Amino acid sequence: MSKSRLEAFTDAVIAIVMTILVLELHEPTAGSFAALFEEWHRLVIYVVSFLMLAIYWNNHHHMFQAAKTINGKVLWANSLFILSLSVFPFVTSWMGDFFSDLAPQLSFGIAIMMADVMFFATAYNLKKATDDNETVSVFFNKYYKSWVSIGTNVIAILLGVLIRPELIFILNAVMLVLWVVPERRIERVFQQQR
Amino acid sequence: MSKSRLEAFTDAVIAIVMTILVLELHEPTAGSFAALFEEWHRLVIYVVSFLMLAIYWNNHHHMFQAAKTINGKVLWANSLFILSLSVFPFVTSWMGDFFSDLAPQLSFGIAIMMADVMFFATAYNLKKATDDNETVSVFFNKYYKSWVSIGTNVIAILLGVLIRPELIFILNAVMLVLWVVPERRIERVFQQQR
Amino acid sequence: MSKSRLEAFTDAVIAIVMTILVLELHEPTAGSFAALFEEWHRLVIYVVSFLMLAIYWNNHHHMFQAAKTINGKVLWANSLFILSLSVFPFVTSWMGDFFSDLAPQLSFGIAIMMADVMFFATAYNLKKATDDNETVSVFFNKYYKSWVSIGTNVIAILLGVLIRPELIFILNAVMLVLWVVPERRIERVFQQQR
Amino acid sequence: MSKSRLEAFTDAVIAIVMTILVLELHEPTAGSFAALFEEWHRLVIYVVSFLMLAIYWNNHHHMFQAAKTINGKVLWANSLFILSLSVFPFVTSWMGDFFSDLAPQLSFGIAIMMADVMFFATAYNLKKATDDNETVSVFFNKYYKSWVSIGTNVIAILLGVLIRPELIFILNAVMLVLWVVPERRIERVFQQQR
Numbered sequence A, B, C, D: 001m002s003k004s005r006l007e008a009f010t011d012a013v014i015a016i017v018m019t020i021l022v023l024e025l026h027e028p029t030a031g032s033f034a035a036l037f038e039e040w041h042r043l044v045i046y047v048v049s050f051l052m053l054a055i056y057w058n059n060h061h062h063m064f065q066a067a068k069t070i071n072g073k074v075l076w077a078n079s080l081f082i083l084s085l086s087v088f089p090f091v092t093s094w095m096g097d098f099f100s101d102l103a104p105q106l107s108f109g110i111a112i113m114m115a116d117v118m119f120f121a122t123a124y125n126l127k128k129a130t131d132d133n134e135t136v137s138v139f140f141n142k143y144y145k146s147w148v149s150i151g152t153n154v155i156a157i158l159l160g161v162l163i164r165p166e167l168i169f170i171l172n173a174v175m176l177v178l179w180v181v182p183e184r185r186i187e188r189v190f191q192q193q194r
Helices: A004-024 A033-037 A040-066 A072-086 A088-097 A102-129 A133-162 A166-180 A183-193 B004-024 B033-037 B040-066 B072-086 B088-097 B102-129 B133-162 B166-180 B183-193 C004-024 C033-037 C040-066 C072-086 C088-097 C102-129 C133-162 C166-180 C183-193 D004-024 D033-037 D040-066 D072-086 D088-097 D102-129 D133-162 D166-180 D183-193
Strands: none
Touching: A004 A040, A004 A072, A004 A088, A004 B004, A004 B040, A004 D004, A004 D072, A004 D088, A033 D102, A040 A088, A040 A102, A040 A166, A040 D004, A040 D072, A072 A088, A072 A102, A072 B004, A072 B040, A088 A102, A088 B004, A102 A133, A102 A166, A102 B033, A133 A166, B004 B040, B004 B072, B004 B088, B004 C004, B004 C040, B040 B088, B040 B102, B040 B166, B072 B088, B072 B102, B072 C004, B072 C040, B088 B102, B088 C004, B102 B133, B102 B166, B102 C033, B133 B166, C004 C040, C004 C072, C004 C088, C004 D004, C004 D040, C040 C088, C040 C102, C040 C166, C072 C088, C072 C102, C072 D004, C072 D040, C088 C102, C088 D004, C102 C133, C102 C166, C102 D033, C133 C166, D004 D040, D004 D072, D004 D088, D040 D088, D040 D102, D040 D166, D072 D088, D072 D102, D088 D102, D102 D133, D102 D166, D133 D166
């Protein structure tokens, strides 16, 4: 089964989700900076969500770059990954309106966790669908990334429930910054620990 | 005539329909779980519609994987298939607001039936456009899938009209679950009956 | 210059325009057939606009199938073609709300005419960018299609201004039906007249 | 690392941004030309934004046409380029409602400047990722385009702050016209000055 249509389809969905996130921003009610700054937390949430989606796309791109064949299980894991991403505009917008409430923060945290779990499931099934040993080992080395992500999601949800709801967004956003900027250094640290 | 642009175009449309479905969800009016649960039937409808579209995409992917050439009739059957899918956000949203009424349920049922009929028409014309015998036989074995789908659509519509409108959504959703989970077992059963 | 990205880009735009047309449909205010039928003219406009876009895509597909190289002029003619299509949701929605008024009907008529003129400009520049004689002659035989389309657009606009605004939509829609159904017969008639 | 998915992904995002710009147009409240002309400045902004995006796509197309390999830095510069473009519907719509105010004009000016800076960053990293000397020199000759664009952005912002906010839109739009129409002549002038 060829992988190119799955790649193209996933690209299209991520591109659309990224782009319609902006439709959830409320237009400022006046032409002043004050009116824009009333939206500042929504703008921050927008940029963070956009970067998260860009990272998912980057990782998806790298992962399938290495793959040669896919099967039905990969298709389904990938579809559920896409489903998780598709609710981003909904949970992002709700969280923007009720930033200090647990329900929207928890929905946001669960959506991210689902996306990370399904990304792992896609990677896992992709590895099983591939015979090539070298590619398999590269995938395996990359699994720690999924574990760290899912671990962070769980901790964020726990802290959000136990301490303050806002921590769910903040922890996931901070993790994002750590993830983007010094990706190579983190990779080395983790590979040394193994 | 090359099939790659038709595949890319169909991918784009299905990806967009999947993603704008989420725009039809109403944002909860408060930051509480109660406010989210008021939306629970819309969320269920959303997930069901998303999975339906994912199955259509999967089947489309498999079908064109086997195809080598297309012609004008395939293009037109495929365009009407896309047209049927494109009304999903409209009928899904309407059904979400008036779940117990016949008119939106019937619109939903007819949209799915049209999609299934047009998928069959695409498969039928694709088979006729292909000379390769092996591919043809694979197509033919898969026709039963279309017949079961269209049969379910018709029964759902009849039960909806005669008993309760909600049955249209419920029967199509149950069929979906049967379809996804044990696809191979059903296939074997049907192939033994032939 | 390779044509594949231009094709993919045009596919994406047409797919999005087709799909967001449905966002312009008003959701019926009740769950009854009466509420749906209040929308009937919008639904007809939706289907007609969708089929128009499907035909543009089909023709674009055929035209670029034959092409080998493109240049900067083709890129720009194609961009203006895309611009014309991108206003379809705007004019379609406006016409749906004020069907008997001249201003929205004229906007709709001009948008279609612009699309047809720019499609012709794309075809013309594509022909000039291609050295292959056989392809050139195929293009040339197809020019009559553009002339008939643009002629119909002009006549529709004239009749709309002079007699009744609705004629702009109706004439373009009737032409569409003629175009889709017996395309080959019309082609033969025109080729005999030449 | 192959460039085709990055191209396809960028194409999808630009296509969606172009197309949802039209969703930000307010539908005229009546079916008269007067109602449409009340929207005239929004329509002008729409066409200008559309053409800007078409130019970005054209330039992106040309740039990656010449590229052979990409790396992680190119991916990230391109992602930030996409982020800048994705806010176009937001700033365009806000500027349409408060055309004479500084805050929306400045947001628009900064969004364009960010897009130009990130396009330059993409080009710069693409050049560094490529070993082929001929391609490098072509890139280098094209850098002046980025400098002129960014310079215009800065001047527009300064004039907007110091004199009148509207100048930000007007100067960027005029620059656009200069850019599209006689692109080759400008290129020759700049290449002679070097």
